[in-house]
Amino acid sequence: MFENLKEQPADKILQLMQMYKDDPRETKIDLGVGVYKDASGNTPIMRAIKAAEKQLWEQEQTKAYTGLAGDPAYGDAMIQLVLGDAVARENVAAAATPGGTGAVRQGFDLIKMASPDATIWVSDPTWPNHLSILKHMGMTKVDYRYFDNETRGVDFDGMMADLQEVKAGDVVLVHGCCHNPTGANLNMSQWRELVVLLNAKGAIPMVDIAYQGFGDGLEEDAQAVRLIASECPEVLIAASCSKNFGIYRERTGLLMTVCNDPSKQKLNQGTLNYLNRQNYSFPPDHGARLVTMVLTDDALRADWRAELEEVRLSMLGLREQLASELQRLSGSDRFGFIAQHRGMFSRLGTTPELVAKLREDHGIYMVGDSRLNIAGLNKTTVPILAKAIVDVGI
Numbered sequence: 001m002f003e004n005l006k007e008q009p010a011d012k013i014l015q016l017m018q019m020y021k022d023d024p025r026e027t028k029i030d031l032g033v034g035v036y037k038d039a040s041g042n043t044p045i046m047r048a049i050k051a052a053e054k055q056l057w058e059q060e061q062t063k064a065y066t067g068l069a070g071d072p073a074y075g076d077a078m079i080q081l082v083l084g085d086a087v088a089r090e091n092v093a094a095a096a097t098p099g100g101t102g103a104v105r106q107g108f109d110l111i112k113m114a115s116p117d118a119t120i121w122v123s124d125p126t127w128p129n130h131l132s133i134l135k136h137m138g139m140t141k142v143d144y145r146y147f148d149n150e151t152r153g154v155d156f157d158g159m160m161a162d163l164q165e166v167k168a169g170d171v172v173l174v175h176g177c178c179h180n181p182t183g184a185n186l187n188m189s190q191w192r193e194l195v196v197l198l199n200a201k202g203a204i205p206m207v208d209i210a211y212q213g214f215g216d217g218l219e220e221d222a223q224a225v226r227l228i229a230s231e232c233p234e235v236l237i238a239a240s241c242s243k244n245f246g247i248y249r250e251r252t253g254l255l256m257t258v259c260n261d262p263s264k265q266k267l268n269q270g271t272l273n274y275l276n277r278q279n280y281s282f283p284p285d286h287g288a289r290l291v292t293m294v295l296t297d298d299a300l301r302a303d304w305r306a307e308l309e310e311v312r313l314s315m316l317g318l319r320e321q322l323a324s325e326l327q328r329l330s331g332s333d334r335f336g337f338i339a340q341h342r343g344m345f346s347r348l349g350t351t352p353e354l355v356a357k358l359r360e361d362h363g364i365y366m367v368g369d370s371r372l373n374i375a376g377l378n379k380t381t382v383p384i385l386a387k388a389i390v391d392v393g394i
Helices: 012-022 047-059 072-083 099-114 128-137 156-163 188-201 220-231 262-279 286-296 298-330 352-362 381-392
Strands: 092-098 119-124 140-145 171-175 204-209 234-240 252-259 345-347 371-373
Touching: 047 286, 047 298, 072 092, 072 220, 072 234, 072 252, 072 286, 092 099, 092 262, 099 128, 099 204, 099 234, 099 252, 099 262, 119 128, 119 156, 128 140, 140 156, 156 188, 188 204, 188 220, 204 220, 220 234, 252 262, 252 286, 286 298, 298 381, 352 381
Parallel strands: 119 140, 119 171, 171 204, 204 234
Antiparallel strands: 092 252, 234 252, 345 371
């Protein structure tokens, strides 16, 4: 049997990580890996998470299973965080998953069960794992235009023109905020136009929201997903706690279904439970329990929100510093988009050849599509990056 297996393509980001580790240059900069780093290059444990872990260690009495959908209190807390009062709780079904990736995979599984012939529309570009999972599952995928390489903003006209071809029952995958890999986002007026189009076509939106709180603020970053949930008849939402709670390795996510017919909630919940059972039975609980503790304790929640805001403002400051330094060195405003993008990433919109030149000549590591992780910078390395970008002719 094993002789029939074929070599799978290596993950480009993992390859980049190894190349970075092997590079002996002390001035090298890692802008590839998609994790938040502080000014010293560490991915810290947030204060509220650390406090919750201490409480949990002292109070936890059992490691028994919770339920197929995870602890209901976790689902309630996350639904409130993401959706607020946009929809009634009785219209939402939810299941805990191993990270946001698990939520995306379970969402695709649900689509395949309910509508095996549905086409999944994805932004060009999108998070590479969206494409990898869809290909692995043999699902039909179509790209829609999203990023404008000239303006480094959203090609909204192209996006809307492509989505005119969506058929009833198709699923349109969107990023709720802080688009990965571009950092370019729709404004609320554009989101409203998109919702009108999706409803007119009878398409179902699936929202991947992995960076709530990293863009314009915790509530501001949820505006789009709340609009979609309140206006569309059926919605899938894949949420991640990896970034905004800093618990990457705890693999903590949530898949939600929203339906404007509350009588469907029981069926939807049963389906989510079933999918969890088939894939991994009971979802991991440790990270979910910490998130629940933080969101339901006033003091922990306040401290978490304060630290999350520190993280957000730090990234905004780095964006503004980089855009300003590039403007100074190049004498051009063409890099102003970096300050306008939101979240951890920006896409420079340059060629793989120039990205390779940055790596070879300057020890600057970013993904070949020119996505750079803003959180991989600090005040000292921003001028180094800016000079390298101008030197290679981007």
